[in-house]
Amino acid sequence: MKLMLTALAATTLTLAASVVSAQQPVAVEAATTAQTMVTAKVNGMVCDFCARAVTKVFGKEDAVENVHVDLDKGEIHVTLKSGADITDERVETLVKKSGYDLVTIERESL
């Protein structure tokens, strides 16, 4: 009986290990396909016509999937492609190229 219990425990542990092992690639895959939205608060963005530059400048970046401008809040919302990233320094450069001054950057996982 003791031998049977030992064998059962070993089998359970083996199965559990295999389940965990099988789940690991999924977890890794989920991490690499997660999307991030970068919110850049800027100064000077008061004109729709001029803010078109934001869409053009950010839209040229490989990592960027979508760009949304919120004139009321003075914010640029940049949705990155799955697994892609963009540095704060790059965001600041792109904001500058668009004609504005960066105030803050926030990141949110989607």
Place this chain on the structure above:
Amino acid sequence: MNRIQCTGLCLALGTALSSAPAEARPVSYPGGWTVMQTNNGDFSSFHAHYSPTFQDSIGLYSERNWGEDWHFTGVQYNRLVKRWNTPGSQANLYFKAAVGQADPFGDGADVEAAGFVGIGADWETRRWFAAYEGRAYDLGFDQGARQSARVGVAPYIGDYGDLHTWLMLEIENQPEAETPTTLTPLVRFFYDVQLLEIGYTPETDELMLNWIVRF
């Protein structure tokens, strides 16, 4: 090309070659192209430029001045000298210069080297707008200056992507013109990358038509 065709072509070019007001934002984003045309009765102008950086643009400028009977074509350079960004406003100071050739039309005079320099400034919030532009030119056979200023108000605050409307008043001063100072009420619309201005100058009974496209 007969006179009517020539006039039509010049009007078309003119609407793009606008003067001070429509050129208030003469610099675009890096890699951006802008085409603008102005026609205010006194002159028609066309300006197409490319911005290699967010502070510079260079392009073609052509103006046919109906009031003083001359035509200028040249290369224009625009420089964003200074920009002030605040949470609720933006202000800009620009320098402009052009070199090219000019000729008085209609009297067979020789083409002469010509050019102009100018400054432009603007300030705007989502509700209010003000702008100024002055330029001095030397056409060889004629020298002069002109300046204009604008104030505007947005009757409603639109979101990004909406049709935006501005009600504006422009005062223009051309000392050598038959009517040196004129006042022009106008309405400005912009949607996406297109801007259109329509106005009327009572003193000279002339229409204003300006447009800008960026791409």
